Amino acid sequence: MKLAVVILAAGSASRFGGVKQLARLAGQPMLVHCLHAYARLGQMQSLVVLGANADKIEPVLPDWTDMVVNPNWRQGMGSSLSSAVGWLHSEVTHLLVGLGDQPDIQAEQLNALIAQACLHPNKRIAAAYGDGPGVPAIFPQQDFGLLAKLEGDRGAKPLLLAEPHRLVTLELQEASYDIDTQDELKQWQQARGTRP
Template identity: 40%
Template sequence: MKNSTTAIVILAAGASARFGSPKQNLMHNGQTLLQHAIKNALCLSDSVIVVLGANYDAIAHTVLNQPVTILHNQNWPLGMASSISMAVKEAGAAYPGITAILFLLCDQPFADAELLGQLTDTAKNSDKGIVASAYNHTLGVPALFKQAYFAHLLRLKGEEGAKKLLMQHADDVARVAFPQGSTDIDTRIDWEKFNQK
């Protein structure tokens, strides 16, 4: 059953500078990494927002047929906080009744629908305001923030991401184990290693 009160935001505005080309368009099992993330998100919610920025024209056409809201963050060089702020504002305006926002990246290929379901289920059954993925002895995305944290998300600046809030409010975070969260695609070497698994 889909979650009608949680919006899912896929942050995909980065320039993939370390990779050298838009990693959102990397093909795996017949889909781009961004299409894969969208597919998993749509398994959980009909309220899905994709934030694009750098390489917008090269990426947007690959997902225009998807039932998602696509945002073009032209301020992406200012840092991830600009994408988070844009998405939070859009979620509030476009999806009345939303009480939580789940953020994920398209370069964590193992962040599948099962994991997203564990995060939303944990949120339902916990009085904690944040639910985060736990890997490499730390907390990170995918991460879910309940409504009490929307204002905090809007106040993030520059390169600050959700990680800052996870650290500041560690006592209000429920954890979901995600051992494969350490696999993300930042460089060509990362991509080669992933494809060898």
């Protein structure tokens, strides 16, 4: 299996009231904090999709990632994911999709998803939390064409729900928490005893 990673971080975060990707979280920009889990997976193609405020965010990206700027970021996550698929190396067989605002995701959970992808190489592997499957999720190469056609703000969720027989889920409550507002950021910091 040849895995690549795509992290979606292109939105304007209108509910946050600022450049959310750069908000201080555990002493570093939120996006960088969230990327740490993916960095521990080892060497692989890693794309971060930016859109709004890309010029401000690019300088903080770690050197092991490549930036993709989605000019149509206003259309939502589906558009950002589809824009990234065109940049995948030809030898990539599986794509791990994550978000830049899920601060509780650790490499341990990502490796558990990867282990399931190794066991079920032709299936979609997704975190299960809240009301169903979601990201982080792994898609096999046979889905890349469908991912390239995504649009709108629902991202890959419709694809995860479309064929239940091709979906393997893994309970992953850490994925249930994402930060969309200043209050949620403060709650995260207070719950973990961290400072901005």
